[in-house]
Amino acid sequence: MSILVNKDTKLVVQGITGRDGKFHTGRMTEYGTNVVAGVSPGKEGETVEGIPVFNSVENAVKATGANTSIIFVPAPYAADAILEASEAGIKLVVAISEGVPVQDMIRVTPILKQNGTLLIGPNCPGLITPGEALVGILPTMIFKEGNIGFISRSGTLTYEVVNLLTLNNFGQTTVVGIGGDPVAGLYFIDLLEMFENDPDTIAVVLIGEIGGDAEEQAAKFIAEKMTKPVVAFIAGQTAPPGKRMGHAGAIISSGAGTAAEKIAAFNKAGVPVAKEPAEIPELLKQKLAGLI
Amino acid sequence: MSILVNKDTKLVVQGITGRDGKFHTGRMTEYGTNVVAGVSPGKEGETVEGIPVFNSVENAVKATGANTSIIFVPAPYAADAILEASEAGIKLVVAISEGVPVQDMIRVTPILKQNGTLLIGPNCPGLITPGEALVGILPTMIFKEGNIGFISRSGTLTYEVVNLLTLNNFGQTTVVGIGGDPVAGLYFIDLLEMFENDPDTIAVVLIGEIGGDAEEQAAKFIAEKMTKPVVAFIAGQTAPPGKRMGHAGAIISSGAGTAAEKIAAFNKAGVPVAKEPAEIPELLKQKLAGLI
């Protein structure tokens, strides 16, 4: 078992003829993801990496029954692509595009809700269910099948920590990079709930960072609703206020969104917070053994 | 029985402190309508015709449990008032206001649908369930309790025909003036369905006019779905094309929306169409007797 993506995933790649779209279509197909279609207006009838291309998501869904979409189009067109997928009946959209205006995401949100579409991203590396499906740009060699759920707001830091888990023999059910933007699709609590309900997941690793209060909400959710152990790490303890630390969402505003606040919230919720990434496997071991 | 309004109606009057709002609040209360509240921003705490006034529909609903609203505010503010009622949980809104821009109604429509709010009007005389509730500006003395459902796009023509029905001893379950605007709330077919499902209604009189194809749709609905007899009249047989005949919706565009087309559609659906208003009671008699 796993969450969100698996062997039943039928993926359509929006922006398949672009450089990134084409490259990652190849990688996802190689990994075994069932990529059924690509979209690139005006190129219906062509193929990319052996995948048929359609003019619209609607056409792709009609022809292939695609149920999941990944978006590689440039930021100014990303919101439109998300809406196109949602209105065509796609139930999970993963938006890789970086630099999408916040207002675009705010406008998109209620339409997705109406249509019952889940969104991951934008500005995210996507997700992977090891051994089943890669829907994203994550480097596959570091992942391993197993029973740890993983959620993170960042990219390479995710790889760093997943790599440590795999080296310590903690395989993963599903690893989700939710992206670093202030207004995004699924947040920590949405995914924590999914992992809580996934029978194969026995514990969750959560990688947060400064900005917003998604971590505080996650801590509250864990304290109130979760039975499975969670171990956390928060990046940005040394970040100065008022500066955007690479991610559009990683900014401490008016004293809110600091790492200290987030760590305190997790500690209060009984979630051990690692001082550095290398500590995570050990905390996970102890937590699973009931030692902390 | 009846449709839409009855003894359980708890009415809030939006624009109660205006000239029309005040006047018709008095009339509705006199008729026995359960008017529970009025709305006029800044006048919370006052009363009009003995009815308590609130700053917002939300406050009125909280304090009184109002479930129906009637709107007397000027056209430029009507759409906003409709949305306020809908968002406050009102389930039936009757908009009397005349001259509301079409775009305002188009914008309002999907929000009402989301909230499950029914709208009658704008630019309509409202509706009455004789003996139970008046939610509108119709002259009460011409109505009589009975078992004929009545739907019309116009005002005084409705009174003319209802008067003839009452004189001929055809009382009414509910009489609804849906208004003369091109984009409005409930259309003929919505109300025909309600009358079809109302056990006390034995037949329906429908007064249409030129413009649009609501009558053609009604004819189709009657032929396919209705068991109860319907008698119709269409105003505007002599109207020239391209001219707006008083009602914003009463305009023949590019050869569509003519009376001849509507009459043909009704005839095809087995609905007798009166040549003049005075013929309606006789047609109703014959139709109910199974003679036509």
Added chain:
Amino acid sequence: MKIHEYQARQIFRNYGIPVPADVLCYTVREVEKAAKELNCMVVVKAQVLTGGRGKAGGVKLARNVEEAVNAGKQILGMDIKGLTVEKVIVTQAADIEKEFYVGFVNDRNTKTVTLMASAEGGVEIEEVAKNNPDKIIKYPVNPLTGLLDYQARNIALQLFGNIKHAQKAASVLTKLYKLFIDTDATLAEINPLILTTDNEVQAIDGKMNFDDNALYRQPEILAMREPDEEEIQEIAANEKGLSYIKLDGNIGCMVNGAGLAMATMDMIKLYGGSPANFLDIGGSSNPQKVIDAMNILLSDKNVKSVMINIFGGITRCDDVARGLLKALEIIITDVPIVVRLSGTNAEEGLAILKETGLPTVSSMSEAAKKAIELSKR
């Protein structure tokens, strides 16, 4: 409210839709000057607020200045459906590869702004709708999101096939939608939208109608109004709270309520008469309104009799009768008038009118018969 093609073209340009240059001309001399300046093959097009201009000879291609002058001579002053052509535009003739139809309209059934588009452009869309309904794409726009880029692109791609052309056309569609919303239009139509031989997408004709109910918030649109004589009368009536449409019969009608007013006209026709107008005086008993209404009615010299048809609702018939009484004291006319009063306090109202000596009746059909009879004297 309608506007001329040249005005629609200007609105289109303001929103960035490509429209060939045009010059508005009131005289043949201006046509000559415009043709010289454009210095290419031109089209001379009558500017009148009615359709069927092409069929009536109001649009002419001119290969040179001389032909343009001739076209100007023929078109300026010509009569199209009863309207005199007072101005033309001279515009560069386009090299047309293919013609399309695109337009937005308020759709009553879906309660949306609906995009209509067809690869059968250049002809009347109503004819395409009648003969080849499957050749028309109808796309209701979700009012909450507006026309989204992907939607415009997908529709344009269906029409144009080629993605480069489609992207240009999609841009026209999103701009046309935006201007439709911004101006409270009821119709915004480009017919034809063309693909030129050098792969450009251009609007070479435009038509726009606007929502009268929204003109209060559209001062720039209102400023474009160029009413003809009939419309001037209708607008004047509106300003007095009356709704008036002139018809070509001889029985004047004055009614309270639009539906009843239409039913009154119909009944006159049914009984063999011919209505001179639609006139709704609304729901007040104000004598001034009756006076204004009668003045408008009687300004039509065809009127041989007048039928006043009032159904009293909230407005009581006795009040209406008193209003009529006052009005009739002021109006001096020898056109015979019949008054019908019914509804609230009708008897009292009829009693009040007795003293005027006017024929008074209580049913519509009687009133219509009487008015017809009087009109034939």
Added chain:
Amino acid sequence: MKIHEYQARQIFRNYGIPVPADVLCYTVREVEKAAKELNCMVVVKAQVLTGGRGKAGGVKLARNVEEAVNAGKQILGMDIKGLTVEKVIVTQAADIEKEFYVGFVNDRNTKTVTLMASAEGGVEIEEVAKNNPDKIIKYPVNPLTGLLDYQARNIALQLFGNIKHAQKAASVLTKLYKLFIDTDATLAEINPLILTTDNEVQAIDGKMNFDDNALYRQPEILAMREPDEEEIQEIAANEKGLSYIKLDGNIGCMVNGAGLAMATMDMIKLYGGSPANFLDIGGSSNPQKVIDAMNILLSDKNVKSVMINIFGGITRCDDVARGLLKALEIIITDVPIVVRLSGTNAEEGLAILKETGLPTVSSMSEAAKKAIELSKR
């Protein structure tokens, strides 16, 4: 992106929000001239892109020209949180009856533009939020409908009580919402919004921030950018595809990925060092990017050692190593560098770097320890 108060005031005015006149002054002489022209009690306000201006003495009331000149002398050139005041505005002092706070902000939790309003205006809203959270109205605006008139009115009525004042305030709220959306703002704040003693509603201070991701479609906003020295460096880095923030430590960091870059800074601190910067070079192995990054890093003279921390994902470590090799050939520095490579093809990468003689390690913590050690030599 931030703008100055005087710029926010101008945007407010463009949207019809009442704002008292102000004059931007760079010199005391200009302040004198402005005070003379306004010829009333004025306020002289420092224009700096930071908060806490009032507490720092950057806002002064002046009853006459002499006092205004004195205020100008004190404020121009003063230091507020490390920023030198280079300009002030001189504005008419208002007769304040009552102060309110209103602002719109993008809210992550509701995923909406959220209106924040309070009758406790004039003080920092964060303090009100901390001490009197129930004194703040938070209203998430439905993105599909925008802020509706009745919503603005009801909220304004809660704040102002009186309907006439509330209607004026509601108009400010709908305008502020519109400009927030139109300009892709992330914050649009009026604090205080005042009721004057003669019952007018006015904005007498304004603050706006904008979404950096949306600046590509906001040329007018972008044109208002007045970056300070630090920001100029950050913007220059951005244009090279790098994300750079200067800090006050002495260990330069160069990392691929924002999260990992933050974690790297944190680790340096955890091990007793002090990071000199945040620097994310993204996911490419382009040598030029490494060169640019090193140049930016080393322009900070506090930097005593550099930690390069790369986790290879899609970008392979051997490619990164080759890029580093090329870059290090060009960069001449005596600041010691430690390189950490991990992830895809890390061993191959480390082998390639061997020849440079740089300390190379495979774990973050080793790299951090080494960098700290080097920084202390």
